Amino acid sequence: MTSYISNVIVLWAIFSAAALSLRSFSGESGYLSLMHAVFFGVGAYVAALLPNHINVPVPFVWMAAAGVGGVVAFVITTPLFRAKADYFAVLTIAMQLAANTLFRNAESLTGGAMGVSVPAGWAVDSVIAGQLLIAMGLLLVTWVLVTLMEKTKSYRILVALRSGEHLLLSFGYNVATIRAIQFSYSAAITAVCGSVFAQYIGYIDPSSFRLEESIFIMTVVILAGMRGRLSVLLAGMFVVSVPEALRFIPFDSSVQANIKQMVYALGLCGAILVRYKRSAPSYS
């Protein structure tokens, strides 16, 4: 039982950290990303592949994951930010699906659909307390990084973009690049979460980084409300624990995964309706 609860807490910490990083960008910009599972996956594959080539300490793997995730995010999304928010969301869906194809088919790099094992890092050999310490440390570091990021000039510009984009353009700010920088910061943190996740699980395959996982991370952000940091942790606990609670209900094992997805979907739809229900007269 202790290891089960520890497992839930570790997963909560990892996914809450990823959701915190997404909220730090989406909360102020209004741009929702449905491809954060891609960066989660990039970090996971860095954690799986880098130790096979270079014998490095675990923190270096995390830093490498952050670097690769941030660079990939910057390269991909700088041109995408020329689009408006809803087009950007659709583009991220397309990029997520494209990345899935890449993860599945680049067999020489990712192992394809069979996946790849992750060299034993901190997770396999450590005791429960150690696992909890690292997961909570990740969450704490993410909180600090997000707090520091919100004090930067580029973040203030991101906030200002929400209400005065044309004014900032006229001042000569490169709006797309500023958004891409902030997004890359968020993606880098998510990549670290992915590498920690991979080292904890010990094995990864492309099915861990699909569109459903991006929706899961975004569900936490939307449930929390786009501007609350502490509420992200609470929402993360809800989203992780409710499907775990469903295990104790005697559903057929073949539908448990479906029930879990349905809980996420209902939570997502419910959160949007509660927070953004249409109050103005509708033409329909």
Add this chain to the structure above:
Amino acid sequence: MQQLIVNILSGAILVACMGCSFYIYYRPNKVFNLTHASTVLASAYCLIYFTEELHVNPAGAIGIAVGIGTIVGMMLTRTLDWVGGGKDRGVYVLVFSMGVALLIENVFSILFGAGVRRGSLGDEFDREVFWVTDSATMSGPQLAGAAGGVLALGAMLYIWYRTPLGRSARAIAENIELARLMGLPVARLLLLLSALSASGGATVGAFVGANSGVSPGSGLNYLMPGIIAAVIGGNKGLLGVVLGAVVIVSISSLSAYYIGSKWADMATYLLFASVLILRPMGIASSGGRAEEQ
């Protein structure tokens, strides 16, 4: 090469039908409706159920599947009207529709299983091979899909360009406030357009269910090429969507032919991103896309 061209044309017809049905809802409402994927699935699974379980006549099963798919599609698009959000409404409707689509996907997974299932248009018809040229063939379901797609596409194009409903739709797309002030019954017209859009998606779903089959997670895979065709087709209406569909399917088929089928989807998504980066107004557009200004 002739077989490649036949495959491109038959694929482009269904993608164009998907794109046009998506566009008919998207253009006046200006929101991305991802529940359209659920419409496709609903129609496909209806066809599978009626042909495989109830052994209904294929023509009748197609009609019933399109009808039920249309009703399901209309009901799902009505739920999008509940979402507010002010100036960010477009994003929240997109996310909400994604949540609804995910919910429906899992319902179908519970009901029909997670694997690929395919309906039947008759054992003999399914096995029949039709020679469309001297060196190119089409299977029975493929031919039926192409024929049905052409009919549906033709109907949508005719309604959009030649009927008062289409003119009204274009007026609403330009300026909904002005359309209402001019006396157009906007609410009723939007309802009719959602029915037209849902019927187009249901038609695609019925023939896709008989041809390549569906799995619960495949709805978005069928919808995305339609969305991409609608976006890269530009603001030239349904004809631009048709052009976009031909471009997408050509790129995808040529990628599959020369590079390998497992990279065909990626070529489509990279094309989408490239067009939005290099020509954001769309391939067929002559100017800027008004809603992106």
